[in-house]
Amino acid sequence: MxxxxxxxxxxxxxxxxxxxxxxxxxxxxVKNGTYxxxxxxKEELELQLARDRLWNLSEDFEGLSHHMLxxxxxxxxxxxxxxxxxxxxxxxxxxxLVIFIHGFxxxxxxxxxxxxxxxxxxxxxxVAIDLPGYGGSESLDKYDATNVLEKLTExxxxxxxxxxxxxxxxxxxxxxIIVAHDWGCVLSMRLAAEAPALAHRFILSNGPIAKLxxxxxxxxxxxxxxxxxxxxxxxxxxxxxxxxALRTLAxxxxxxxxxxxxxxxxxxxxxxxxxxxxxxxxxxxxxxxRASGGILTPYEAAEGMASSMGxxxxxxKSKTASGDTYPAxxxxxxxxxxxxxxAGYYRDHASVARWVKSIxxxxxxxSISSGSELRHSSSGAGLFDEGPTGALKASSTIFWGxxxxxxxxxxxxxxxxxxxxxxxxxxxxxxxGHWTPVEPESRAALIKVVEWAAQGEQGDVxxxxxxxxxxxxxxxxx
Numbered sequence: 001m002x003x004x005x006x007x008x009x010x011x012x013x014x015x016x017x018x019x020x021x022x023x024x025x026x027x028x029x030v031k032n033g034t035y036x037x038x039x040x041x042k043e044e045l046e047l048q049l050a051r052d053r054l055w056n057l058s059e060d061f062e063g064l065s066h067h068m069l070x071x072x073x074x075x076x077x078x079x080x081x082x083x084x085x086x087x088x089x090x091x092x093x094x095x096x097l098v099i100f101i102h103g104f105x106x107x108x109x110x111x112x113x114x115x116x117x118x119x120x121x122x123x124x125x126x127v128a129i130d131l132p133g134y135g136g137s138e139s140l141d142k143y144d145a146t147n148v149l150e151k152l153t154e155x156x157x158x159x160x161x162x163x164x165x166x167x168x169x170x171x172x173x174x175x176x177i178i179v180a181h182d183w184g185c186v187l188s189m190r191l192a193a194e195a196p197a198l199a200h201r202f203i204l205s206n207g208p209i210a211k212l213x214x215x216x217x218x219x220x221x222x223x224x225x226x227x228x229x230x231x232x233x234x235x236x237x238x239x240x241x242x243x244x245a246l247r248t249l250a251x252x253x254x255x256x257x258x259x260x261x262x263x264x265x266x267x268x269x270x271x272x273x274x275x276x277x278x279x280x281x282x283x284x285x286x287x288x289x290r291a292s293g294g295i296l297t298p299y300e301a302a303e304g305m306a307s308s309m310g311x312x313x314x315x316x317k318s319k320t321a322s323g324d325t326y327p328a329x330x331x332x333x334x335x336x337x338x339x340x341x342x343a344g345y346y347r348d349h350a351s352v353a354r355w356v357k358s359i360x361x362x363x364x365x366x367s368i369s370s371g372s373e374l375r376h377s378s379s380g381a382g383l384f385d386e387g388p389t390g391a392l393k394a395s396s397t398i399f400w401g402x403x404x405x406x407x408x409x410x411x412x413x414x415x416x417x418x419x420x421x422x423x424x425x426x427x428x429x430x431x432x433g434h435w436t437p438v439e440p441e442s443r444a445a446l447i448k449v450v451e452w453a454a455q456g457e458q459g460d461v462x463x464x465x466x467x468x469x470x471x472x473x474x475x476x477x478x
Contacts, residue, residue, distance in 0.1 A: 018267040021260030022275045025283055034286070035279035046298050048314075050306035054109050055136060055315040057325070062116050064128075068136075068324035069162075071154045076327040078136030080108050082115070083125040083163070090125060091164035096175035096454045099156060099199075100128040102437075103182020103207065105276075105284055105342055107135030109307035110181065110437050117447045124177075124454040125163050129155065131184065133341025135310045138327035143344035145190070145353040150361060152187060156198050157364045171368045172200075177453045179203045179446070181437050186210065186351045189392060194355055196394035197369035201453045205399040205436040205446070208412040210351040211390025212419055216411050220252050251410040258406055265346035272347075276339045284308050290405065291435035310338065388418055395423040397449060397461065398476075401432030401442060417476050425461055426476040429469060445469040 029035035039047070052059075057066045064080040071077070083090045098120075100111045108128035115126055130137040132151055140147050156178070160166045165176050178199040180188035185207025192202045193209075227245040231238035264275045276283060288304030289296055296304070311318075316326050330338070345351075357365075398416065402409060416426060427449075429442050436442040445468050452464045462474040 014263050014266050017260060018263035018265070018271070021264045022267070022271060024260070025264075025275070025286075026279060029279045029282035029286065032286075034282045037280060039280065043298060043302070046302035047305055047309075048312070050299075050302035051309065051312050051315060054107075054112075054303065054306050055311035055318075057136075057315070057318040057320045059318075062112070063121070064115055064126075066136075066320050068320060068326070069155065069158065071151070071158060073151070073154060075132070075151050075154070076138040077129060077132075077151075077155050078108075078326065079127050079129040080115070081125065081127045082121045085127075085159070085162035090162075091167075093125070093164065094174055096124045096177060096200075097160065097163040097165055098124045098126050098177045098179060098450055098454060099159060100126070101152075101178065101180040101184030101188055102128070102131065102134070103180075103184045103186075104345065105287060105308045105339075106182075107307050107310060109135075109303070110435075111179075112303075112307075113443050114437060114447055114450070120447055120451055120454075123451050127159060127163070130310075131187075133338060133344060135307075136326050136330065139329050139338060139341045140344070143341070143348040143350050145350050145355045147348075148187065148345070148350045149190060149194075149355045150358060153191065153195055153198065153361055153365070156191075157368065160198075160368065166368055175200045175454065175456075177201050177203065177450065179205075179450055180207070181205045182207050182434070183345055183350075189390075190351075190355065192392040192394045192396055193390050194357075195361075195365050196392070197365050199394060201457070202392070202394055202396040203399065203446070203449055203453065204396055205442075206401055206404055206407060206434050208351075208407060209390050209392070209416070209419055211388065212415060213411055214352075215388065216414055217252060219415075220248055224248050251408050255408040255411045258408065261406075262346055265343045269340060272340065272343050276343065281305065290433070291438045293439065391419045391421075392424070393421055396420060397424065397453070398426040399429065399436055399442070399446065399449070400426065401429045401434055401436050401439070403431065403433040406434050420476065424476070425474050427461070427465060428473045428475055430471050430473070441469050445472060 026035060053061060061080060064082055065084065067079055067081060067085060069077045069079065083093070100108070102108060102110045107130050111128045114120065115128060120126065132148060133139045133143065140151070160176060165172065165174055167173070176199045178188050178191070180202070185204045188202055188204055189207065189209050191198055224245045227241040227248065231241040231245070265272060284305065285301070288301065291304070292300060311326060311330065316331060319325050400409065400413060413426065429436065429445065432439050432442040436446060445465050448464050448468050449461060452459070452461055465472045
Protein backbone atom coordinates (compact mmCIF):
# COMPACT_ATOMS: atom_id res chain seq x y z
CA MET A 1 0.00 0.00 0.00
CA UNK A 2 2.81 2.39 0.93
CA UNK A 3 4.53 1.70 -2.39
CA UNK A 4 1.32 2.42 -4.28
CA UNK A 5 0.79 5.69 -2.41
CA UNK A 6 4.38 6.72 -3.08
CA UNK A 7 3.97 6.11 -6.81
CA UNK A 8 0.65 7.93 -6.86
CA UNK A 9 2.13 10.93 -5.07
CA UNK A 10 5.08 10.99 -7.47
CA UNK A 11 2.73 10.87 -10.46
CA UNK A 12 0.68 13.74 -9.05
CA UNK A 13 3.79 15.85 -8.42
CA UNK A 14 5.20 15.15 -11.90
CA UNK A 15 1.89 16.01 -13.57
CA UNK A 16 1.45 19.16 -11.46
CA UNK A 17 4.90 20.50 -12.23
CA UNK A 18 4.56 19.52 -15.89
CA UNK A 19 1.24 21.35 -16.11
CA UNK A 20 2.75 24.38 -14.38
CA UNK A 21 5.56 24.38 -16.96
CA UNK A 22 3.12 24.07 -19.87
CA UNK A 23 1.12 27.05 -18.59
CA UNK A 24 4.25 29.07 -17.80
CA UNK A 25 5.76 28.56 -21.25
CA UNK A 26 2.40 29.38 -22.82
CA UNK A 27 2.14 32.64 -20.87
CA UNK A 28 5.67 33.59 -21.86
CA UNK A 29 4.76 33.01 -25.52
CA VAL A 30 1.60 35.11 -25.11
CA LYS A 31 3.64 37.89 -23.49
CA ASN A 32 6.14 37.78 -26.36
CA GLY A 33 3.30 37.97 -28.87
CA THR A 34 4.07 34.65 -30.57
CA TYR A 35 1.38 32.33 -29.20
CA UNK A 36 -1.52 33.62 -31.32
CA UNK A 37 0.55 34.89 -34.21
CA UNK A 38 -0.29 33.13 -37.46
CA UNK A 39 2.43 32.67 -40.09
CA UNK A 40 2.33 35.01 -43.05
CA UNK A 41 2.31 33.75 -46.63
CA LYS A 42 5.97 34.73 -46.90
CA GLU A 43 6.85 32.74 -43.76
CA GLU A 44 4.97 29.69 -45.03
CA LEU A 45 6.78 29.94 -48.35
CA GLU A 46 10.15 30.28 -46.58
CA LEU A 47 9.36 27.14 -44.56
CA GLN A 48 8.43 25.17 -47.68
CA LEU A 49 11.65 26.25 -49.38
CA ALA A 50 13.71 25.40 -46.30
CA ARG A 51 12.18 21.93 -46.03
CA ASP A 52 12.97 21.36 -49.70
CA ARG A 53 16.59 22.50 -49.18
CA LEU A 54 17.14 20.28 -46.16
CA TRP A 55 15.05 17.22 -46.98
CA ASN A 56 14.79 16.74 -50.77
CA LEU A 57 16.63 13.44 -51.26
CA SER A 58 17.30 14.12 -54.93
CA GLU A 59 19.19 17.37 -54.28
CA ASP A 60 22.49 17.93 -52.48
CA PHE A 61 22.62 20.43 -49.63
CA GLU A 62 25.71 22.62 -49.94
CA GLY A 63 27.65 19.69 -51.40
CA LEU A 64 26.26 17.13 -48.93
CA SER A 65 24.38 14.19 -50.41
CA HIS A 66 21.45 12.38 -48.79
CA HIS A 67 21.62 8.67 -48.01
CA MET A 68 19.27 6.04 -46.60
CA LEU A 69 20.91 3.11 -44.84
CA UNK A 70 18.92 -0.03 -44.04
CA UNK A 71 20.57 -2.01 -41.26
CA UNK A 72 20.60 -5.79 -41.04
CA UNK A 73 17.88 -5.47 -38.40
CA UNK A 74 15.74 -3.77 -41.08
CA UNK A 75 15.79 -0.34 -39.44
CA UNK A 76 16.20 2.60 -41.82
CA UNK A 77 18.43 5.59 -41.00
CA UNK A 78 18.76 8.85 -42.90
CA UNK A 79 22.04 10.77 -43.01
CA UNK A 80 23.91 13.30 -45.10
CA UNK A 81 27.59 13.04 -46.03
CA UNK A 82 30.31 14.76 -48.02
CA UNK A 83 31.72 11.39 -49.20
CA UNK A 84 29.56 8.64 -50.63
CA UNK A 85 29.57 5.50 -48.47
CA UNK A 86 30.66 2.07 -49.63
CA UNK A 87 32.62 3.21 -52.68
CA UNK A 88 36.23 2.20 -53.43
CA UNK A 89 37.35 5.84 -53.18
CA UNK A 90 35.83 6.27 -49.73
CA UNK A 91 36.85 2.88 -48.36
CA UNK A 92 40.45 3.21 -49.55
CA UNK A 93 40.83 6.81 -48.43
CA UNK A 94 42.91 7.44 -45.32
CA UNK A 95 40.65 10.26 -44.21
CA UNK A 96 39.03 9.65 -40.79
CA LEU A 97 35.31 9.21 -40.27
CA VAL A 98 33.47 11.86 -38.23
CA ILE A 99 29.88 11.07 -37.15
CA PHE A 100 27.66 13.91 -35.91
CA ILE A 101 24.70 13.13 -33.60
CA HIS A 102 22.11 15.82 -32.85
CA GLY A 103 19.77 16.37 -29.91
CA PHE A 104 16.26 17.68 -29.18
CA UNK A 105 14.43 19.19 -31.08
CA UNK A 106 16.76 19.03 -34.06
CA UNK A 107 18.05 16.74 -36.80
CA UNK A 108 21.21 16.39 -38.87
CA UNK A 109 20.63 20.00 -39.93
CA UNK A 110 21.76 21.49 -36.62
CA UNK A 111 25.28 20.72 -37.87
CA UNK A 112 24.76 22.47 -41.22
CA UNK A 113 27.04 25.41 -40.39
CA UNK A 114 29.87 23.12 -39.28
CA UNK A 115 29.43 20.72 -42.20
CA UNK A 116 29.97 23.60 -44.64
CA UNK A 117 33.56 24.12 -43.46
CA UNK A 118 35.90 23.56 -46.46
CA UNK A 119 38.86 22.72 -44.21
CA UNK A 120 36.83 20.13 -42.28
CA UNK A 121 35.50 18.55 -45.47
CA UNK A 122 39.05 18.24 -46.73
CA UNK A 123 40.23 16.68 -43.47
CA UNK A 124 37.58 13.99 -42.98
CA UNK A 125 34.58 12.04 -44.21
CA UNK A 126 31.65 13.77 -42.50
CA VAL A 127 28.40 11.97 -41.68
CA ALA A 128 25.46 13.68 -39.91
CA ILE A 129 22.66 11.31 -38.90
CA ASP A 130 19.03 11.61 -37.85
CA LEU A 131 18.31 9.77 -34.61
CA PRO A 132 15.39 7.29 -34.61
CA GLY A 133 12.11 9.20 -34.59
CA TYR A 134 13.73 12.40 -35.84
CA GLY A 135 14.01 13.95 -39.29
CA GLY A 136 14.17 11.32 -42.01
CA SER A 137 14.97 8.24 -39.92
CA GLU A 138 12.52 5.51 -39.05
CA SER A 139 10.65 5.61 -35.74
CA LEU A 140 10.60 3.12 -32.87
CA ASP A 141 7.70 1.72 -30.88
CA LYS A 142 9.54 2.53 -27.66
CA TYR A 143 12.54 4.77 -26.95
CA ASP A 144 14.11 2.94 -24.05
CA ALA A 145 17.88 2.59 -23.75
CA THR A 146 18.06 -0.86 -25.33
CA ASN A 147 16.04 0.04 -28.43
CA VAL A 148 17.82 3.33 -29.07
CA LEU A 149 21.39 2.29 -28.25
CA GLU A 150 21.14 -1.01 -30.13
CA LYS A 151 20.05 0.81 -33.30
CA LEU A 152 22.62 3.57 -32.86
CA THR A 153 25.44 1.10 -32.25
CA GLU A 154 24.47 -0.98 -35.28
CA UNK A 155 24.43 2.16 -37.40
CA UNK A 156 27.89 3.29 -36.25
CA UNK A 157 29.38 -0.16 -36.81
CA UNK A 158 27.85 -0.28 -40.30
CA UNK A 159 29.14 3.21 -41.12
CA UNK A 160 32.62 2.19 -39.96
CA UNK A 161 32.54 -0.62 -42.53
CA UNK A 162 31.10 1.50 -45.34
CA UNK A 163 33.73 4.20 -44.78
CA UNK A 164 36.67 1.77 -44.59
CA UNK A 165 37.42 1.96 -40.86
CA UNK A 166 36.91 -1.80 -40.49
CA UNK A 167 36.94 -4.75 -42.85
CA UNK A 168 36.77 -8.51 -42.53
CA UNK A 169 40.59 -8.58 -42.34
CA UNK A 170 41.43 -5.55 -40.20
CA UNK A 171 39.82 -3.14 -37.73
CA UNK A 172 40.52 0.51 -36.98
CA UNK A 173 42.39 1.21 -40.19
CA UNK A 174 41.66 4.89 -39.67
CA UNK A 175 40.31 7.13 -36.95
CA UNK A 176 36.65 7.45 -36.00
CA ILE A 177 35.36 10.50 -34.12
CA ILE A 178 31.85 10.95 -32.70
CA VAL A 179 30.62 14.53 -32.21
CA ALA A 180 27.39 14.95 -30.27
CA HIS A 181 25.13 17.58 -28.71
CA ASP A 182 22.25 17.55 -26.21
CA TRP A 183 20.41 14.17 -26.43
CA GLY A 184 23.03 13.03 -28.91
CA CYS A 185 25.57 13.83 -26.20
CA VAL A 186 23.62 11.90 -23.55
CA LEU A 187 23.46 8.83 -25.80
CA SER A 188 27.09 9.16 -26.90
CA MET A 189 28.21 9.36 -23.28
CA ARG A 190 26.50 6.04 -22.75
CA LEU A 191 28.33 4.68 -25.79
CA ALA A 192 31.65 6.01 -24.46
CA ALA A 193 30.90 4.28 -21.16
CA GLU A 194 29.41 1.01 -22.42
CA ALA A 195 30.76 0.64 -25.98
CA PRO A 196 34.00 2.68 -26.04
CA ALA A 197 35.46 0.78 -29.00
CA LEU A 198 33.10 2.63 -31.35
CA ALA A 199 35.32 5.72 -31.64
CA HIS A 200 38.86 6.93 -31.04
CA ARG A 201 37.50 10.15 -29.55
CA PHE A 202 34.13 11.47 -28.44
CA ILE A 203 33.56 15.24 -28.66
CA LEU A 204 30.56 15.87 -26.41
CA SER A 205 28.69 19.13 -25.98
CA ASN A 206 26.17 20.30 -23.37
CA GLY A 207 24.61 17.03 -22.34
CA PRO A 208 24.83 15.33 -18.92
CA ILE A 209 26.17 11.99 -17.76
CA ALA A 210 23.05 10.72 -16.02
CA LYS A 211 24.99 8.79 -13.37
CA LEU A 212 27.11 11.85 -12.50
CA UNK A 213 23.99 14.01 -12.18
CA UNK A 214 22.41 11.42 -9.88
CA UNK A 215 25.59 11.27 -7.78
CA UNK A 216 25.70 15.06 -7.46
CA UNK A 217 22.04 15.20 -6.44
CA UNK A 218 22.62 12.55 -3.76
CA UNK A 219 25.68 14.44 -2.52
CA UNK A 220 23.81 17.74 -2.30
CA UNK A 221 20.86 16.19 -0.48
CA UNK A 222 23.12 14.33 1.94
CA UNK A 223 25.12 17.46 2.74
CA UNK A 224 21.96 19.52 3.17
CA UNK A 225 20.48 16.91 5.49
CA UNK A 226 23.55 17.09 7.73
CA UNK A 227 23.40 20.90 7.85
CA UNK A 228 19.72 20.86 8.73
CA UNK A 229 20.47 18.28 11.42
CA UNK A 230 23.03 20.66 12.94
CA UNK A 231 20.44 23.44 12.88
CA UNK A 232 17.86 21.22 14.58
CA UNK A 233 20.25 20.17 17.34
CA UNK A 234 21.31 23.75 18.06
CA UNK A 235 18.33 26.08 17.39
CA UNK A 236 20.06 29.12 18.94
CA UNK A 237 22.85 28.88 16.36
CA UNK A 238 20.71 27.61 13.50
CA UNK A 239 21.10 30.62 11.19
CA UNK A 240 24.54 29.71 9.86
CA UNK A 241 23.80 26.05 9.01
CA UNK A 242 20.43 27.03 7.54
CA UNK A 243 22.09 29.56 5.22
CA UNK A 244 24.71 26.98 4.28
CA ALA A 245 21.96 24.48 3.53
CA LEU A 246 20.21 26.95 1.24
CA ARG A 247 23.45 27.73 -0.62
CA THR A 248 24.14 24.01 -1.00
CA LEU A 249 20.65 23.40 -2.36
CA ALA A 250 20.82 26.34 -4.82
CA UNK A 251 22.25 24.37 -7.80
CA UNK A 252 19.64 21.64 -7.32
CA UNK A 253 16.83 24.18 -7.07
CA UNK A 254 18.00 25.95 -10.21
CA UNK A 255 18.24 22.67 -12.13
CA UNK A 256 14.78 21.66 -10.93
CA UNK A 257 13.39 24.92 -12.30
CA UNK A 258 15.28 24.57 -15.59
CA UNK A 259 14.07 20.96 -15.98
CA UNK A 260 10.38 21.82 -16.07
CA UNK A 261 10.20 20.78 -19.72
CA UNK A 262 11.23 17.24 -18.74
CA UNK A 263 8.23 17.03 -16.41
CA UNK A 264 5.99 18.40 -19.17
CA UNK A 265 7.15 15.55 -21.43
CA UNK A 266 5.81 13.01 -18.91
CA UNK A 267 2.20 14.20 -19.07
CA UNK A 268 -0.56 12.45 -21.06
CA UNK A 269 -0.16 12.68 -24.84
CA UNK A 270 -2.65 15.53 -25.49
CA UNK A 271 -0.78 17.74 -23.01
CA UNK A 272 2.60 16.89 -24.55
CA UNK A 273 1.30 17.68 -28.03
CA UNK A 274 -0.01 20.99 -26.77
CA UNK A 275 3.31 21.72 -25.07
CA UNK A 276 5.38 21.02 -28.19
CA UNK A 277 3.10 22.26 -30.96
CA UNK A 278 0.63 24.64 -29.31
CA UNK A 279 0.58 28.34 -30.10
CA UNK A 280 1.77 27.79 -33.67
CA UNK A 281 4.85 25.86 -32.43
CA UNK A 282 5.75 28.74 -30.12
CA UNK A 283 8.01 26.55 -27.94
CA UNK A 284 10.10 25.25 -30.84
CA UNK A 285 10.28 28.67 -32.46
CA UNK A 286 11.45 30.04 -29.12
CA UNK A 287 14.14 27.36 -28.93
CA UNK A 288 15.53 28.28 -32.35
CA UNK A 289 15.34 31.99 -31.54
CA ARG A 290 17.26 31.42 -28.30
CA ALA A 291 19.84 29.30 -30.11
CA SER A 292 20.52 32.13 -32.53
CA GLY A 293 21.10 34.68 -29.78
CA GLY A 294 17.70 36.32 -30.13
CA ILE A 295 17.96 37.49 -33.74
CA LEU A 296 16.72 35.46 -36.70
CA THR A 297 16.16 36.40 -40.33
CA PRO A 298 13.09 34.82 -41.98
CA TYR A 299 15.49 32.53 -43.87
CA GLU A 300 17.20 31.37 -40.65
CA ALA A 301 13.91 30.99 -38.78
CA ALA A 302 12.56 28.77 -41.55
CA GLU A 303 15.69 26.60 -41.59
CA GLY A 304 15.50 26.13 -37.83
CA MET A 305 11.89 24.95 -37.98
CA ALA A 306 12.56 22.83 -41.06
CA SER A 307 15.35 21.11 -39.12
CA SER A 308 12.87 20.14 -36.39
CA MET A 309 9.91 19.29 -38.63
CA GLY A 310 11.69 17.04 -41.12
CA UNK A 311 10.47 16.26 -44.64
CA UNK A 312 7.00 17.30 -45.78
CA UNK A 313 4.74 15.32 -48.13
CA UNK A 314 6.61 16.77 -51.13
CA UNK A 315 10.04 15.66 -49.87
CA UNK A 316 8.67 12.28 -48.83
CA LYS A 317 8.17 11.52 -52.53
CA SER A 318 11.80 12.29 -53.42
CA LYS A 319 14.53 9.69 -53.97
CA THR A 320 18.28 9.54 -53.54
CA ALA A 321 20.61 9.03 -56.50
CA SER A 322 20.52 5.28 -55.78
CA GLY A 323 16.70 5.24 -55.68
CA ASP A 324 16.22 5.06 -51.91
CA THR A 325 13.22 6.71 -50.26
CA TYR A 326 12.27 7.79 -46.77
CA PRO A 327 10.88 5.06 -44.45
CA ALA A 328 7.21 4.28 -45.03
CA UNK A 329 6.49 5.04 -41.37
CA UNK A 330 7.08 8.73 -42.08
CA UNK A 331 4.27 8.98 -44.62
CA UNK A 332 1.52 9.53 -42.08
CA UNK A 333 3.57 11.83 -39.84
CA UNK A 334 4.22 14.82 -42.02
CA UNK A 335 1.93 17.08 -39.99
CA UNK A 336 4.66 16.95 -37.35
CA UNK A 337 2.92 14.21 -35.35
CA UNK A 338 6.37 12.68 -34.88
CA UNK A 339 6.97 15.10 -32.00
CA UNK A 340 5.80 12.27 -29.76
CA UNK A 341 8.71 10.18 -31.02
CA UNK A 342 11.02 13.03 -30.07
CA ALA A 343 9.39 13.19 -26.64
CA GLY A 344 9.76 9.41 -26.34
CA TYR A 345 13.42 9.75 -25.35
CA TYR A 346 12.27 11.55 -22.20
CA ARG A 347 9.17 9.44 -21.58
CA ASP A 348 10.96 6.08 -21.92
CA HIS A 349 14.05 7.09 -19.90
CA ALA A 350 16.66 6.40 -22.56
CA SER A 351 19.29 8.22 -20.49
CA VAL A 352 19.15 6.00 -17.40
CA ALA A 353 17.46 2.69 -18.23
CA ARG A 354 19.58 -0.43 -18.57
CA TRP A 355 21.01 -1.26 -21.99
CA VAL A 356 20.65 -4.99 -22.61
CA LYS A 357 23.11 -5.70 -25.41
CA SER A 358 22.21 -8.31 -28.00
CA ILE A 359 24.60 -11.13 -28.85
CA UNK A 360 25.17 -9.49 -32.24
CA UNK A 361 26.13 -6.18 -30.62
CA UNK A 362 28.53 -7.82 -28.18
CA UNK A 363 30.19 -9.76 -31.00
CA UNK A 364 30.49 -6.67 -33.22
CA UNK A 365 31.99 -4.58 -30.42
CA UNK A 366 34.45 -7.33 -29.60
CA SER A 367 35.44 -7.57 -33.27
CA ILE A 368 36.25 -3.88 -33.69
CA SER A 369 38.08 -3.67 -30.35
CA SER A 370 40.35 -6.64 -31.06
CA GLY A 371 43.91 -5.54 -31.57
CA SER A 372 42.86 -1.91 -31.36
CA GLU A 373 45.02 0.86 -29.94
CA LEU A 374 41.86 2.56 -28.70
CA ARG A 375 42.05 1.43 -25.11
CA HIS A 376 43.20 3.97 -22.56
CA SER A 377 43.79 3.95 -18.82
CA SER A 378 40.61 3.52 -16.84
CA SER A 379 38.86 6.31 -14.99
CA GLY A 380 39.63 4.85 -11.58
CA ALA A 381 42.87 4.93 -9.67
CA GLY A 382 43.20 1.22 -9.01
CA LEU A 383 44.52 -1.36 -11.43
CA PHE A 384 41.14 -3.07 -11.74
CA ASP A 385 39.01 -0.03 -10.92
CA GLU A 386 36.75 0.87 -13.83
CA GLY A 387 35.74 4.11 -12.12
CA PRO A 388 32.24 5.06 -10.98
CA THR A 389 29.16 3.69 -12.73
CA GLY A 390 28.71 5.54 -16.01
CA ALA A 391 32.38 6.56 -16.30
CA LEU A 392 33.53 7.20 -19.88
CA LYS A 393 36.06 4.63 -21.06
CA ALA A 394 37.08 6.35 -24.31
CA SER A 395 39.05 9.57 -24.75
CA SER A 396 36.58 12.44 -24.61
CA THR A 397 36.55 16.19 -25.05
CA ILE A 398 33.68 17.81 -23.14
CA PHE A 399 32.54 21.14 -24.63
CA TRP A 400 30.42 23.19 -22.23
CA GLY A 401 28.63 26.47 -22.99
CA UNK A 402 28.52 28.17 -19.59
CA UNK A 403 25.41 30.23 -20.40
CA UNK A 404 23.31 27.05 -20.76
CA UNK A 405 19.65 27.70 -19.89
CA UNK A 406 18.72 24.02 -19.66
CA UNK A 407 21.53 22.50 -17.57
CA UNK A 408 23.24 23.76 -14.42
CA UNK A 409 27.01 23.43 -14.75
CA UNK A 410 27.47 22.53 -11.07
CA UNK A 411 25.02 19.63 -11.31
CA UNK A 412 26.41 18.34 -14.60
CA UNK A 413 30.18 18.92 -14.30
CA UNK A 414 31.14 18.77 -10.61
CA UNK A 415 33.09 15.54 -10.18
CA UNK A 416 33.42 14.98 -13.94
CA UNK A 417 37.15 14.37 -13.55
CA UNK A 418 36.39 11.02 -11.92
CA UNK A 419 34.34 10.00 -14.99
CA UNK A 420 37.07 10.62 -17.59
CA UNK A 421 39.92 8.46 -18.86
CA UNK A 422 43.39 9.69 -19.70
CA UNK A 423 43.73 11.97 -22.72
CA UNK A 424 40.41 13.70 -21.98
CA UNK A 425 39.54 17.36 -21.43
CA UNK A 426 36.75 19.66 -20.28
CA UNK A 427 36.52 22.92 -22.23
CA UNK A 428 34.44 25.79 -20.81
CA UNK A 429 33.02 28.35 -23.26
CA UNK A 430 32.11 31.44 -21.20
CA UNK A 431 30.07 33.32 -23.83
CA UNK A 432 28.12 30.34 -25.19
CA GLY A 433 24.74 28.91 -24.23
CA HIS A 434 23.25 25.48 -24.82
CA TRP A 435 23.35 25.35 -28.64
CA THR A 436 27.07 25.06 -29.32
CA PRO A 437 26.66 23.76 -32.93
CA VAL A 438 24.70 26.90 -33.87
CA GLU A 439 26.23 29.82 -31.97
CA PRO A 440 28.97 31.41 -34.13
CA GLU A 441 31.89 31.37 -31.68
CA SER A 442 31.31 27.88 -30.35
CA ARG A 443 30.71 26.32 -33.76
CA ALA A 444 34.01 27.82 -34.96
CA ALA A 445 35.71 26.27 -31.93
CA LEU A 446 33.99 22.94 -32.62
CA ILE A 447 35.30 22.96 -36.18
CA LYS A 448 38.86 23.47 -34.90
CA VAL A 449 38.55 20.69 -32.32
CA VAL A 450 37.10 18.23 -34.85
CA GLU A 451 39.95 19.10 -37.24
CA TRP A 452 42.44 18.59 -34.40
CA ALA A 453 40.97 15.16 -33.66
CA ALA A 454 40.75 14.17 -37.34
CA GLN A 455 44.36 15.16 -38.00
CA GLY A 456 45.79 13.01 -35.24
CA GLU A 457 45.48 15.34 -32.25
CA GLN A 458 48.74 17.13 -32.86
CA GLY A 459 49.47 19.97 -30.43
CA ASP A 460 47.57 21.26 -27.41
CA VAL A 461 43.80 21.36 -27.79
CA UNK A 462 43.58 24.47 -25.62
CA UNK A 463 45.84 26.38 -27.98
CA UNK A 464 43.77 25.19 -30.94
CA UNK A 465 40.55 26.45 -29.36
CA UNK A 466 41.97 29.81 -28.27
CA UNK A 467 42.58 30.78 -31.88
CA UNK A 468 38.85 30.77 -32.62
CA UNK A 469 37.42 31.32 -29.14
CA UNK A 470 39.52 33.64 -26.94
CA UNK A 471 38.77 33.07 -23.29
CA UNK A 472 37.87 29.39 -23.60
CA UNK A 473 39.29 27.45 -20.65
CA UNK A 474 40.52 23.88 -20.52
CA UNK A 475 39.73 23.11 -16.89
CA UNK A 476 40.44 19.39 -16.73
CA UNK A 477 43.17 17.46 -18.48
CA UNK A 478 43.70 13.76 -17.89
